[in-house]
Amino acid sequence: HGPGFDVWVGGGLSTNPKLGVRLGTWVSLDEVPDVYEGVISIFRDYGYRRLRNRARLKFLVADWGAEKFRQVLEDEYLKRKLTDGPAPAEPAGRWRDHVGVHRQNDGNFYVGFAPRVGRVDGPTLTKIAELAEAHGSGRVRTTAEQKMIVLDVVESQVESLVAALEALDLRVTPSPFRRGTMACTGIEFCKLAIVETKGRGSALIDELERRLPDFDEPLTININGCPNACARIQVADIGLKGQLVLDDEGNRVEGYQVHLGGALGLEAGFGRKVRGLKVTSAELPDYVERVLTRYRAEREDGERFATWAARASEEALS
CATH class of the missing domain: 3.30.413.10 (Sulfite Reductase Hemoprotein, domain 1)
Known part of the structure:
Protein backbone atom coordinates (compact mmCIF):
# COMPACT_ATOMS: atom_id res chain seq x y z
CA HIS A 1 0.00 0.00 0.00
CA GLY A 85 -2.59 -4.37 8.31
CA PRO A 86 0.02 -6.56 10.03
CA ALA A 87 2.18 -5.42 12.92
CA PRO A 88 5.33 -3.57 11.84
CA ALA A 89 8.63 -5.39 11.58
CA GLU A 90 10.95 -5.18 14.56
CA PRO A 91 13.44 -2.34 14.07
CA ALA A 92 17.11 -3.09 13.57
CA GLY A 93 19.88 -1.79 15.81
CA ARG A 94 20.70 -1.94 19.50
CA TRP A 95 19.67 1.63 20.30
CA ARG A 96 16.38 3.27 19.32
CA ASP A 97 17.34 6.92 19.55
CA HIS A 98 18.96 9.62 17.42
CA VAL A 99 22.33 9.87 19.16
CA GLY A 100 25.43 9.86 16.96
CA VAL A 101 26.14 10.76 13.33
CA HIS A 102 23.59 9.51 10.80
CA ARG A 103 22.99 10.09 7.10
CA GLN A 104 19.78 11.84 6.07
CA ASN A 105 17.78 10.85 3.00
CA ASP A 106 19.06 13.93 1.15
CA GLY A 107 22.72 12.93 1.58
CA ASN A 108 23.48 15.34 4.41
CA PHE A 109 23.93 14.19 8.00
CA TYR A 110 22.24 14.77 11.32
CA VAL A 111 24.19 14.75 14.56
CA GLY A 112 22.44 13.71 17.76
CA PHE A 113 23.93 14.42 21.15
CA ALA A 114 23.19 13.77 24.80
CA PRO A 115 23.03 16.53 27.41
CA ARG A 116 23.07 15.45 31.04
CA VAL A 117 19.57 14.12 31.88
CA GLY A 118 18.06 16.64 29.46
CA ARG A 119 19.28 19.76 31.23
CA VAL A 120 20.60 22.57 28.99
CA ASP A 121 20.92 26.16 30.22
CA GLY A 122 20.27 29.29 28.19
CA PRO A 123 23.87 30.17 27.27
CA THR A 124 24.45 26.59 26.09
CA LEU A 125 21.30 26.68 23.96
CA THR A 126 22.60 29.84 22.32
CA LYS A 127 25.88 28.09 21.53
CA ILE A 128 24.01 25.11 20.07
CA ALA A 129 22.03 27.47 17.84
CA GLU A 130 25.25 29.13 16.66
CA LEU A 131 26.79 25.74 15.88
CA ALA A 132 23.68 24.68 13.96
CA GLU A 133 23.85 27.82 11.84
CA ALA A 134 27.59 27.48 11.22
CA HIS A 135 27.56 23.77 10.36
CA GLY A 136 24.05 23.08 9.04
CA SER A 137 20.89 24.89 8.01
CA GLY A 138 20.08 26.15 11.50
CA ARG A 139 17.52 23.44 12.12
CA VAL A 140 17.62 21.78 15.56
CA ARG A 141 15.30 19.17 17.04
CA THR A 142 14.64 17.76 20.49
CA THR A 143 13.66 14.13 21.10
CA ALA A 144 11.38 12.27 23.47
CA GLU A 145 14.48 10.85 25.16
CA GLN A 146 15.76 14.31 26.24
CA LYS A 147 18.34 14.42 23.47
CA MET A 148 18.99 17.02 20.76
CA ILE A 149 19.77 16.85 17.02
CA VAL A 150 21.49 19.24 14.63
CA LEU A 151 20.16 18.68 11.10
CA ASP A 152 21.38 19.21 7.54
CA VAL A 153 25.13 18.95 8.15
CA VAL A 154 27.29 18.42 5.06
CA GLU A 155 29.84 15.63 5.38
CA SER A 156 32.84 17.98 5.46
CA GLN A 157 31.39 19.78 8.51
CA VAL A 158 30.53 16.73 10.61
CA GLU A 159 33.91 16.33 12.32
CA SER A 160 34.07 20.02 13.25
CA LEU A 161 30.55 19.98 14.68
CA VAL A 162 31.17 16.86 16.73
CA ALA A 163 34.32 18.37 18.23
CA ALA A 164 32.52 21.61 19.09
CA LEU A 165 29.61 19.77 20.76
CA GLU A 166 31.94 17.54 22.76
CA ALA A 167 33.78 20.65 23.97
CA LEU A 168 30.48 21.82 25.46
CA ASP A 169 30.05 18.45 27.26
CA LEU A 170 27.31 17.54 24.78
CA ARG A 171 28.27 13.96 23.98
CA VAL A 172 27.85 12.61 20.46
CA THR A 173 29.39 9.28 21.52
CA PRO A 174 28.18 9.06 25.13
CA SER A 175 28.52 6.19 27.56
CA PRO A 176 25.45 3.96 27.89
CA PHE A 177 24.71 5.73 31.17
CA ARG A 178 24.78 9.24 29.70
CA ARG A 179 22.90 8.03 26.66
CA GLY A 180 20.17 6.16 28.48
CA THR A 181 19.45 8.22 31.63
CA MET A 182 16.61 10.73 31.70
CA ALA A 183 14.89 12.60 34.53
CA CYS A 184 11.82 14.71 35.09
CA THR A 185 12.08 18.27 36.42
CA GLY A 186 12.09 17.11 40.03
CA ILE A 187 11.63 19.01 43.26
CA GLU A 188 13.74 21.94 42.05
CA PHE A 189 10.98 23.33 39.81
CA CYS A 190 7.90 21.07 40.17
CA LYS A 191 5.36 21.45 42.98
CA LEU A 192 4.31 17.79 42.66
CA ALA A 193 7.79 16.31 43.06
CA ILE A 194 8.92 14.73 46.30
CA VAL A 195 12.63 14.27 45.57
CA GLU A 196 15.53 15.67 43.53
CA THR A 197 15.98 14.12 40.09
CA LYS A 198 18.23 16.11 37.72
CA GLY A 199 21.18 16.46 40.07
CA ARG A 200 20.75 12.89 41.28
CA GLY A 201 20.71 11.57 37.73
CA SER A 202 23.79 13.55 36.73
CA ALA A 203 25.73 12.30 39.77
CA LEU A 204 24.59 8.73 39.07
CA ILE A 205 25.95 8.94 35.52
CA ASP A 206 29.36 10.02 36.83
CA GLU A 207 29.47 7.24 39.40
CA LEU A 208 28.46 4.50 36.97
CA GLU A 209 30.95 5.69 34.35
CA ARG A 210 33.67 5.49 37.01
CA ARG A 211 32.62 2.15 38.47
CA LEU A 212 31.61 0.32 35.26
CA PRO A 213 33.75 1.87 32.52
CA ASP A 214 33.49 -1.16 30.22
CA PHE A 215 29.69 -1.53 30.39
CA ASP A 216 28.45 -1.28 26.78
CA GLU A 217 24.90 -2.67 26.75
CA PRO A 218 21.86 -0.54 25.89
CA LEU A 219 20.26 0.56 29.15
CA THR A 220 17.64 3.09 30.16
CA ILE A 221 17.48 4.62 33.63
CA ASN A 222 14.46 6.89 34.13
CA ILE A 223 14.17 9.00 37.29
CA ASN A 224 10.89 10.56 38.40
CA GLY A 225 10.23 12.86 41.33
CA CYS A 226 6.69 11.63 42.06
CA PRO A 227 4.22 8.90 40.94
CA ASN A 228 3.00 10.80 37.86
CA ALA A 229 5.65 9.24 35.59
CA CYS A 230 6.60 12.21 33.42
CA ALA A 231 9.95 10.43 32.98
CA ARG A 232 8.19 7.15 32.06
CA ILE A 233 9.58 5.04 34.89
CA GLN A 234 7.36 2.02 34.15
CA VAL A 235 8.88 1.45 30.69
CA ALA A 236 12.58 1.87 31.56
CA ASP A 237 15.11 -0.87 32.19
CA ILE A 238 15.59 0.73 35.60
CA GLY A 239 12.74 3.03 36.64
CA LEU A 240 13.08 5.06 39.83
CA LYS A 241 9.95 6.60 41.39
CA GLY A 242 10.74 9.26 43.95
CA GLN A 243 9.34 8.98 47.47
CA LEU A 244 10.42 9.43 51.08
CA VAL A 245 11.88 6.26 52.56
CA LEU A 246 13.41 5.22 55.88
CA ASP A 247 17.18 4.93 56.13
CA ASP A 248 19.05 2.51 58.42
CA GLU A 249 18.60 4.89 61.35
CA GLY A 250 14.86 5.29 60.85
CA ASN A 251 15.01 8.79 59.36
CA ARG A 252 12.76 9.78 56.47
CA VAL A 253 15.04 10.64 53.55
CA GLU A 254 14.79 11.01 49.78
CA GLY A 255 14.68 7.70 47.96
CA TYR A 256 13.09 5.70 45.17
CA GLN A 257 10.83 2.76 44.54
CA VAL A 258 12.48 0.58 41.91
CA HIS A 259 10.88 -0.76 38.70
CA LEU A 260 13.00 -3.18 36.67
CA GLY A 261 12.75 -4.44 33.10
CA GLY A 262 10.19 -2.17 31.46
CA ALA A 263 10.27 -1.61 27.70
CA LEU A 264 8.52 0.08 24.79
CA GLY A 265 8.27 -1.09 21.18
CA LEU A 266 7.01 -4.43 19.96
CA GLU A 267 8.08 -6.16 23.19
CA ALA A 268 6.50 -3.56 25.45
CA GLY A 269 5.88 -4.23 29.10
CA PHE A 270 5.89 -2.55 32.48
CA GLY A 271 8.82 -2.89 34.84
CA ARG A 272 8.77 -5.46 37.59
CA LYS A 273 8.41 -4.27 41.18
CA VAL A 274 10.15 -6.39 43.79
CA ARG A 275 8.25 -6.38 47.06
CA GLY A 276 9.68 -3.82 49.46
CA LEU A 277 12.50 -2.81 47.12
CA LYS A 278 13.29 0.83 47.80
CA VAL A 279 16.62 2.59 47.90
CA THR A 280 17.70 5.86 49.46
CA SER A 281 19.32 8.49 47.27
CA ALA A 282 22.65 7.85 48.98
CA GLU A 283 22.43 4.12 48.24
CA LEU A 284 21.43 4.55 44.60
CA PRO A 285 24.86 4.21 42.89
CA ASP A 286 25.66 1.11 44.97
CA TYR A 287 22.32 -0.46 44.12
CA VAL A 288 22.50 0.15 40.37
CA GLU A 289 26.11 -1.08 40.24
CA ARG A 290 25.10 -4.23 42.11
CA VAL A 291 22.18 -5.03 39.80
CA LEU A 292 24.16 -4.39 36.61
CA THR A 293 27.01 -6.58 37.88
CA ARG A 294 24.54 -9.43 38.50
CA TYR A 295 23.03 -8.89 35.06
CA ARG A 296 26.40 -9.23 33.34
CA ALA A 297 27.22 -12.33 35.37
CA GLU A 298 23.91 -14.13 34.77
CA ARG A 299 22.71 -13.02 31.33
CA GLU A 300 22.60 -15.31 28.32
CA ASP A 301 24.26 -14.36 25.04
CA GLY A 302 22.59 -11.29 23.58
CA GLU A 303 20.02 -11.10 26.40
CA ARG A 304 18.61 -7.64 27.06
CA PHE A 305 18.48 -6.28 30.60
CA ALA A 306 14.66 -6.28 30.53
CA THR A 307 14.54 -9.97 29.57
CA TRP A 308 16.98 -10.89 32.32
CA ALA A 309 15.13 -8.79 34.91
CA ALA A 310 11.88 -10.61 34.10
CA ARG A 311 13.38 -14.00 34.95
CA ALA A 312 15.91 -13.06 37.64
CA SER A 313 15.40 -14.00 41.28
CA GLU A 314 14.28 -11.36 43.75
CA GLU A 315 17.60 -11.82 45.52
CA ALA A 316 19.47 -10.90 42.32
CA LEU A 317 17.38 -7.73 41.92
CA SER A 318 17.67 -6.58 45.54
Missing part, protein backbone atom coordinates in the same frame (compact mmCIF):
# COMPACT_ATOMS: atom_id res chain seq x y z
CA GLY A 2 2.97 2.35 0.16
CA PRO A 3 4.04 4.41 3.18
CA GLY A 4 1.64 4.57 6.09
CA PHE A 5 1.11 3.89 9.77
CA ASP A 6 0.08 1.14 12.14
CA VAL A 7 -2.55 2.55 14.53
CA TRP A 8 -2.33 2.21 18.30
CA VAL A 9 -4.64 3.82 20.88
CA GLY A 10 -5.12 4.01 24.62
CA GLY A 11 -1.61 4.13 26.04
CA GLY A 12 -0.75 6.17 29.12
CA LEU A 13 1.33 5.98 32.28
CA SER A 14 0.99 8.03 35.51
CA THR A 15 -0.54 6.24 38.51
CA ASN A 16 -2.65 3.88 36.39
CA PRO A 17 -0.42 2.81 33.50
CA LYS A 18 -1.75 1.08 30.41
CA LEU A 19 -0.04 0.06 27.19
CA GLY A 20 -1.53 1.20 23.91
CA VAL A 21 -3.33 -1.44 21.86
CA ARG A 22 -3.17 -2.10 18.12
CA LEU A 23 -6.34 -1.58 16.11
CA GLY A 24 -4.97 -3.96 13.47
CA THR A 25 -5.24 -1.39 10.72
CA TRP A 26 -2.90 0.40 8.35
CA VAL A 27 -3.59 4.00 7.34
CA SER A 28 -2.04 5.91 4.46
CA LEU A 29 -0.45 9.32 4.83
CA ASP A 30 -3.56 10.97 3.40
CA GLU A 31 -5.82 9.20 5.91
CA VAL A 32 -3.92 10.28 9.02
CA PRO A 33 -5.85 13.54 9.67
CA ASP A 34 -9.23 11.79 9.39
CA VAL A 35 -8.21 8.93 11.68
CA TYR A 36 -6.67 11.35 14.18
CA GLU A 37 -9.87 13.42 14.21
CA GLY A 38 -11.96 10.28 14.60
CA VAL A 39 -9.97 8.98 17.57
CA ILE A 40 -10.11 12.25 19.51
CA SER A 41 -13.79 12.65 18.61
CA ILE A 42 -14.51 9.28 20.21
CA PHE A 43 -12.86 10.54 23.37
CA ARG A 44 -14.89 13.75 23.17
CA ASP A 45 -18.18 11.89 22.75
CA TYR A 46 -17.65 8.70 24.78
CA GLY A 47 -14.71 9.37 27.10
CA TYR A 48 -15.10 9.76 30.84
CA ARG A 49 -14.36 13.46 30.75
CA ARG A 50 -16.51 14.31 33.79
CA LEU A 51 -14.52 11.94 36.00
CA ARG A 52 -11.25 13.58 36.96
CA ASN A 53 -9.47 10.30 37.69
CA ARG A 54 -10.66 8.63 34.48
CA ALA A 55 -10.56 11.51 31.99
CA ARG A 56 -8.14 9.72 29.66
CA LEU A 57 -8.66 7.74 26.49
CA LYS A 58 -6.83 4.75 28.00
CA PHE A 59 -9.74 4.01 30.36
CA LEU A 60 -12.27 3.96 27.53
CA VAL A 61 -10.07 1.70 25.41
CA ALA A 62 -9.57 -0.64 28.37
CA ASP A 63 -13.35 -0.95 28.79
CA TRP A 64 -14.20 -1.24 25.09
CA GLY A 65 -11.28 -3.24 23.71
CA ALA A 66 -9.62 -2.73 20.34
CA GLU A 67 -12.32 -4.44 18.26
CA LYS A 68 -15.18 -2.25 19.48
CA PHE A 69 -13.06 0.90 19.31
CA ARG A 70 -12.19 0.23 15.67
CA GLN A 71 -15.80 -0.58 14.82
CA VAL A 72 -17.08 2.68 16.31
CA LEU A 73 -14.29 4.61 14.58
CA GLU A 74 -15.19 3.13 11.20
CA ASP A 75 -18.98 3.12 11.48
CA GLU A 76 -19.71 6.39 13.28
CA TYR A 77 -16.81 8.70 12.39
CA LEU A 78 -15.00 7.65 9.22
CA LYS A 79 -18.06 6.10 7.52
CA ARG A 80 -15.78 3.57 5.82
CA LYS A 81 -13.74 0.49 6.59
CA LEU A 82 -10.04 0.82 7.32
CA THR A 83 -7.42 -1.36 5.64
CA ASP A 84 -6.30 -4.37 7.66
